[in-house]
Amino acid sequence: MSRLFNACVTDNVEVTRDYYRLTLSPLDKIRMPEPGNFFMLSIANGYDPLLKRPFSVHRCMGNNFQILYRTVGKGTALLRKKKPGDVIEVIGPLGNAFPVRKDMKNIILVAGGLGIAPIFALAERLISPPRTLQKRGTKRGLKKKDHGNRKPLLFYGARTRDELLCINELSSIGIDAIISTDDGSMGYKGTIVTVLKRYFTHHSSLITHHCLFACGPGPMLKAFSEMAEKKKLKGYAALEQNMACGLGTCLGCTVLTKAGYKRVCKEGPVFPLGDIVWE
Numbered sequence: 001m002s003r004l005f006n007a008c009v010t011d012n013v014e015v016t017r018d019y020y021r022l023t024l025s026p027l028d029k030i031r032m033p034e035p036g037n038f039f040m041l042s043i044a045n046g047y048d049p050l051l052k053r054p055f056s057v058h059r060c061m062g063n064n065f066q067i068l069y070r071t072v073g074k075g076t077a078l079l080r081k082k083k084p085g086d087v088i089e090v091i092g093p094l095g096n097a098f099p100v101r102k103d104m105k106n107i108i109l110v111a112g113g114l115g116i117a118p119i120f121a122l123a124e125r126l127i128s129p130p131r132t133l134q135k136r137g138t139k140r141g142l143k144k145k146d147h148g149n150r151k152p153l154l155f156y157g158a159r160t161r162d163e164l165l166c167i168n169e170l171s172s173i174g175i176d177a178i179i180s181t182d183d184g185s186m187g188y189k190g191t192i193v194t195v196l197k198r199y200f201t202h203h204s205s206l207i208t209h210h211c212l213f214a215c216g217p218g219p220m221l222k223a224f225s226e227m228a229e230k231k232k233l234k235g236y237a238a239l240e241q242n243m244a245c246g247l248g249t250c251l252g253c254t255v256l257t258k259a260g261y262k263r264v265c266k267e268g269p270v271f272p273l274g275d276i277v278w279e
């Protein structure tokens with residue numbers, strides 16, 4: 001089963017200012033992605049821009065999958081112009097998935113900004129694992145018979161309320177996220193890491209039993225990892241990184257870990273919290 005395939009655009013809608021949700025329907029049979037995986041999308045049919053762009057899996061719906069993106073440059077500006085019926089060349093799914101295990105209890109999910117994309121996918125999978133995984137199983141994925149319904153606690157932060165995504169969708173799957181915004185326009189005022197620290201302060205007797213999963217900007221993940229290390233908590237972070245090939249050959253997305261440099265696209269994007277050497 002090839003990881004290079006064409007997909008048809010079925011929907012491409014603005015969810016809030018400058019943020020869009022793209023739904024793609026593969027034209028070939030593909031391996032369905034796990035939460036934490038990503039796809040490389042060709043933005044144009046020609047050579048400008050030349051390189052594909054990486055996008056985390058946000059949601060799987062039947063045979064279709066969705067990504068969330070923000071228009072920040074030429075590539076994403078072209079992507080927002082894609083209409084239903086347009087065909088996009090895709091590589092994936094790529095990277096590793098969030099390694100949720102049967103023995104993990106009291107799962108906490110933390111998202112910052114667009115980091116909600118893979119965190120939402122993980123939340124939805126935890127609550128309602130697909131039957132196909134129960135039948136075939138996966139080495140790193142989830143099995144319905146192992147996990148059943150495990151409702152995670154989700155902390156979600158953004159700069160303003162206008163940059164909070166998927167709030168209604170989270171509610172529809174039974175999750176009321178704990179929200180923070182930098183400007184205080186919705187939820188708690190301040191960073192989501194600060195809110196999480198307060199939570200652990202008030203639940204100090206339980207913190208050793210939590211397992212954490214996070215995705216967001218580098219500064220957020222750094223602060224989050226430092227907090228987790230001080231409290232001796234285990235968990236995983238999905239890194240947001242610029243990529244050129246997405247296949248591990250160009251070495252353009254390497255990060256320093258305690259075991260040396262590793263490729264985010266190949267050994268990641270999900271890493272144990274204590275592995276990354278934050279600058």
